[in-house]
Amino acid sequence: MALLAHPGENSAAPEREKRTLLLDSTRRSQRLKRRKQLTGLLFVLPGVIPLLIFVIYPTLSAFVLSFTSWQFVGIPTFEGFANYTSLFSDPQFRQSLVVTLQLALTTSIPTTLLAFVIALLLNAKIPGTGWYQTLFFLPSVLPTVVTTIVWSLLYQGNGVINISLNLAVPWLTDAHWALLSVSLMMIWTNLGYFVIIMFAGVREIPLDYSEAARIDGASTLGVVWHIILPLIRPVLLFVVVIATTGALTLFTQTFLLTQGGPAGATRPLAELIYDLAFSYLNIGEATAASFVLLLLALLIAYVQFYVLRPKDI
Amino acid sequence: MSTISFKEQRFSGRKLFTALCVHLVLIFIGLIVAIPLYWSVISSLTTNDLLFKDLSWIPTALHFENFSNALQGAPFGRYFINSLVVAVAVTIITLLTSALAGYGFAKFQFPGQKLLFGVVIAALMIPVPATMIPSFILVKQLGWLNSYAGLIIPGAVSGFGIFMIRQFMLSIPDALFEAARLDGCNELQVFWFIVAPLTRASLVALAVITFLGSWNNFIWPLLIVQNPNMMTLPLGLIQFKSEYTVNYTQLLAASLVIAAPVVILYLLMRRQIISSFASSGVKG
Numbered sequence A: 001m002a003l004l005a006h007p008g009e010n011s012a013a014p015e016r017e018k019r020t021l022l023l024d025s026t027r028r029s030q031r032l033k034r035r036k037q038l039t040g041l042l043f044v045l046p047g048v049i050p051l052l053i054f055v056i057y058p059t060l061s062a063f064v065l066s067f068t069s070w071q072f073v074g075i076p077t078f079e080g081f082a083n084y085t086s087l088f089s090d091p092q093f094r095q096s097l098v099v100t101l102q103l104a105l106t107t108s109i110p111t112t113l114l115a116f117v118i119a120l121l122l123n124a125k126i127p128g129t130g131w132y133q134t135l136f137f138l139p140s141v142l143p144t145v146v147t148t149i150v151w152s153l154l155y156q157g158n159g160v161i162n163i164s165l166n167l168a169v170p171w172l173t174d175a176h177w178a179l180l181s182v183s184l185m186m187i188w189t190n191l192g193y194f195v196i197i198m199f200a201g202v203r204e205i206p207l208d209y210s211e212a213a214r215i216d217g218a219s220t221l222g223v224v225w226h227i228i229l230p231l232i233r234p235v236l237l238f239v240v241v242i243a244t245t246g247a248l249t250l251f252t253q254t255f256l257l258t259q260g261g262p263a264g265a266t267r268p269l270a271e272l273i274y275d276l277a278f279s280y281l282n283i284g285e286a287t288a289a290s291f292v293l294l295l296l297a298l299l300i301a302y303v304q305f306y307v308l309r310p311k312d313i
Numbered sequence B: 001m002s003t004i005s006f007k008e009q010r011f012s013g014r015k016l017f018t019a020l021c022v023h024l025v026l027i028f029i030g031l032i033v034a035i036p037l038y039w040s041v042i043s044s045l046t047t048n049d050l051l052f053k054d055l056s057w058i059p060t061a062l063h064f065e066n067f068s069n070a071l072q073g074a075p076f077g078r079y080f081i082n083s084l085v086v087a088v089a090v091t092i093i094t095l096l097t098s099a100l101a102g103y104g105f106a107k108f109q110f111p112g113q114k115l116l117f118g119v120v121i122a123a124l125m126i127p128v129p130a131t132m133i134p135s136f137i138l139v140k141q142l143g144w145l146n147s148y149a150g151l152i153i154p155g156a157v158s159g160f161g162i163f164m165i166r167q168f169m170l171s172i173p174d175a176l177f178e179a180a181r182l183d184g185c186n187e188l189q190v191f192w193f194i195v196a197p198l199t200r201a202s203l204v205a206l207a208v209i210t211f212l213g214s215w216n217n218f219i220w221p222l223l224i225v226q227n228p229n230m231m232t233l234p235l236g237l238i239q240f241k242s243e244y245t246v247n248y249t250q251l252l253a254a255s256l257v258i259a260a261p262v263v264i265l266y267l268l269m270r271r272q273i274i275s276s277f278a279s280s281g282v283k284g
Helices: A012-065 A082-088 A091-122 A130-141 A144-154 A160-164 A175-204 A207-215 A220-249 A252-257 A269-278 A283-312 B002-043 B065-073 B076-107 B113-125 B128-141 B148-152 B159-170 B175-182 B187-198 B200-216 B219-224 B233-243 B248-268 B270-280
Strands: none
Touching (some): A082 A283, A091 A283, A091 B002, A130 B248, A144 A160, A144 B002, A144 B248, A175 A252, A175 B270, A220 B128, A252 A269, B076 B113, B076 B200
């Protein structure tokens, strides 16, 4: 543009040429830019469109259906907040919320503590401890259906646990024991996974810290308490978040082990949603419960992103 | 001299003691993990009337016919093929779409990018049970109940995969792609020859996690499959269980057959699998 400030008879023709050239090149670069934008969009769409169809659309449709009454056939009728009010006054739903929370706590806390101790032991650089991780993680890779079938047999009244420990515990048939049984099985299944996450976290801690503390005369427990625990706090919290999310999505284990029983004592939210939809054909309440579950999941995600992130970055 | 060697000896003695204690604790936990698995193996080889009456930890007679009888009791071959087709297809589609979209989000700027990435993050956070009823309705309306399409396509949708690959690709310098472009590669060639090989480690991790997740998935097949011909192994096993309620040894035998491919895969690739789960921080 600065060239335009020097008009002259002789330079007029080349000037025009230069201008068209300049315009041409900006146009070309713009076209290139647009092409690159289009390329990016084309790369992204095969991944994003299915998400819109099979995750976002069902979520929105759950929201809409939660305000209607429907039994899988006919046309849904608008009901306002009726499903939500009847849901929150339904003792089954409240029980299910409590069960979900109980399972989250009774699995996450023991698993986290146990996994932390195991991770420390694995990190002690003792020869021959490599293969333990392989063994501990094995239950996590097995099909859930298989581990649950095995445990359902172990828990039988005349099953191995009662016989070999000389007990007569009603593992699956008593409400209080059943919840504990589900937790124990979950701990057994998920321990290895938690160990892996925790071990990866413990290994990140620079050795110099604990060695320096050791030289200063700290005991092993002192090193764990004052050095390792504060440094691994983000991992601990992360593991608790995973366990809570796990309780929200828990379905297969309780569905196969106890069918949510006895009397709903082990029925987490996901299983209640399934029962409401497919046993009671109450789509309205099922989707309302789905939406409550979604809100709980988003709450956990919020905790994960905004409470945990600033500390570990 | 003598004091030093004495000290060293005492030190190594203490170290030995610590090592012994650590091993004892780990062996104890290892036994708790292993005993239910060991029990299921020996019980699959016993007879039903002995299973609960006479608990013997060392089997006296091995009834391998439990396995052949169990496999004849249900079309497990068909279930196996269904599981394999679904898991392989889900893994391939997830890898392709996640790699393409991960690359697109990491290395391109385009209008609406933030919104579309928001969709990925939202999908990542929405748990399966929250959408299972409307997803079932959608698949029913599409006419995909009892079909491979119904088992594969909704199962191959992964916000997690896209997010994971994008995070990894952010760490690859752009210069590598630019060089290939200057050499005359088109965008798909850049993707195939430069991007995919560089991302191989995280693609393998995603493949392992996706395959295991699909192979072990129970809830989605339970929702959309009633036809025995379209059942996958976990669903078929539960079907078998409901038909042969008291035949526990055969049930265990069938369970072990279903677990076998996963165990073999796990033992062959244990390092890879463990580091995949350690790095991803998410289990299916």
